[in-house]
Amino acid sequence: MKKILLTCFLALGFAANAQQVTVYSEDFESATTGTYGAWTSGYFGTATTIPDARNDFMVRTSAECTTGSVNGSGKHLQIVRYKNKTEFDNCIYGAQSTAYRPLIYKTIDASKYKNIKLSFDWVCNGQTDQDYGQVMFSPNAGASFYTIADKLRGSSTKQHMEIDITDLFDGVQQVDFTSFNIGFAFMANATVHNAPGFSVDNIVITGEKPTEIPACTTFDGLADGATVNAGTFTFAWNVAADASAYKVTVGTAPGLSDVYSATTQALSASVPLAPSKTYYIKVVPTNEVGDATGCTELSIKSNATIAYCIPTTTGTADELISRVTFAGINNPSTATNGYENFTSITGVVEKGSSYTMTVTTAPAYSLNQTVVWIDYNQDGAFSDNEKTVLTGTATATGSIAIPDIESVKEGNTRMRVRLHYNSPAITLSPCGATVDGQSEDYTINIKAKALAVSDVNKSNISVYPNPFTDVLKISDVKGVKSISVSDASGREVKSLAPAAELNLSNLKEGLYIVNLKMEDGSVKTFKAIKK
Secondary structure (H helix, E strand, O other): OOOOEEOOOOOOOOOOOOOOOOEEOOOOOOOOOOOOOOEEEEOOOOOOOOOOOOOOEEEEEEOOOOOHOOOOOOOEEEEEEOOOOOOOOOHHHHHOOOOOOEEEEEEOOOOOOOOEEEEEEEEEOOOOOOEEEEEEEEOOOOOOEEEEEEEEEEEHHHHEEEEHHHHHHOOOOOOOOOEEEEEEEEEEOOEOOOOEEEEEEEEEEEEEEOOOOOOOEEOOOOOOEEEEEEEEEEEEEEEOOOOEEEEEEEOOOOOOOEEEEEOOOOOOEEEEEOOOOOOEEEEEEOOOOOOOOOOOOEEEEEEEEOOOOOOEEEOOOEEEEEEEOOOEEEEEOOOOOOEEEEEEEEEEEEEOEEEEEEEHHHHHHOOOOEEEEEOOOOOOOOOOOHHOOOOOOOOOEOOOOOOOOOOOOEEEEEEEEEEEOOOOOOOOOOOEOOOOOOEEEEEEEEEOOOOOOHHHHOOOOOOOOEEOOOOEEEEEOOOOEEEEEEEOOOOOEEEOOOOOEEEEEOOOOOEEEEEEEEOOOOOEEEEEEEE
C-alpha cells in the first residue's frame, strides 16, 4: 500500500441478535504457524523501505508466547518482531514509529447480507500508553481505512469485543450488501519490549439475510423527460431498503435494454448516449428473495453535445506527465497533478495506419503505468477495445493502430492519456479517481484510408497524363457535377467546376486524390501524381 487515508471512529460493543447468521469466521486452527493464514499483510504510514527488524502479524501458538494467547493451547494471530527477513522473536515487539505501522486485513464478501456485525477476542498487554491495537475497516477495497476500535491495550487476559459495523457507518458509508476489508493494526513506541503485543482470535462476522423483496428506488436528480448531454452520461439512484443489487437497463424503446444492461451494487451507472436520441432508463432493486415490482421507467433525451467524464486525482503532486508525442502532437504539458484539457491541440491519423505514442513522465517511479484511450466510435465513452497500455516508466511508449473498420468514425474525437502509480496493481479506468497521477485529453482527427492505385474506381472515365506536370485531363466530364482534389491525408486542397482540363499548377509535387461528384450522387475517385 502506497498511501492510505485514515479517518478515525471509536466503536462501542453491540449484542448480536437471533436473526444474525455467520458470514465469515476464523479461529486460525487450520492456518500454518509463521504465516498470515488467509489474510494479507500491509502497513500504514510513509515508510517506503520496511526494515528487517520490524513488527508483523503472524499465526502463532500459545507455546510460542503463553502470555499472548487468546485461545488456550490453540493458534491465534499475534504481533511479533522480526530479527531479520526470516527469523522473528516470540513474545517481543520492537521499536516502531508512525512511518511503519503493521496491518493485516481480509476481504469479506457480505454482498447478500445487511446489519453487519463483528466480534473477536483480543489481548494486548502494552508496556506504555503508546502500545496498542486497532481495528480497521475499509468499505472501498483499501482506498481508505477507518479506525473503528482504538487503544486496545492494558490486558494480559482474553478480552471480547463486538462492533455493529452497519450502525457505526449509517449515513457515512454504504456497508450493507457490499464487500469490504476488515483488519487489525498495531501501534508501538520507540522501545523494544519483552511482553505480548496485540493478539486476536475467534473472529466472527455476522449479518442478516433479507426476508422480503426490496421496494423500488427513486432517481437522484433525474426527472422523466429530461434532456441531457450525449456521450458518457452518469445517472444515480437512492438506496432501496433490503436491496443487495440493482438491475439497470437502458434502451432505445420502452422495455428494451439494447444500450445497457447490468446488475450492480453501485448507486450509479455511466452509459454512452448517442447525440439527439430518446432513451428509456429503469432501475429494479433485487435481492435473494426477488426483484422489486412496479418500478418506474424514465424517458430522457440526449442533445447534440457529447460530454466526457472528467477523471480526478486524490493524492499529492506525484506521477506527472511532462510531454505527449503522437500523430503530430508534441505537447510539453504543465505537469500538473490531476486533469488537464488540451483538446485545442489536434493530432491527425488515418484509418489502417499505426502511430508511435510517447509519454514522458516525471518523476519516473518504477511502478508508473500509462494508458491511452481513443474514442473511435465517438460515443463519449472510452471502451476497453479503444485502450492501449504503454510500456516504460520515465518514457512510456507504444504503437497505436487505427482500425480500418466501419465503427471507427471519421472526424474529430477525444483521446485520453492517463498516468498513475500502479500499486496495488489495478485495471485503470478512464474515469474516476486515482490516488496519484495525471490525466490529459487531446483531439484526434481521424481521416479515411488513402486509396491505393488498385482501389481506384474502374470506369470509362480516365485521368491523364499520370503522372502530370501542371494540367490534368479528364477523358469525359459528361454527368460530372463538381470536382474536388484532396491531398494524401484526405484534406481538400482544391474545388473545381467540371472541365476537361484541370489547371493544378499551384499544387506541390506529390500524390493527390481526384473526386468526380456525379449528378446521380455517386463519386468516381482517381489517384494522380504531380511531378
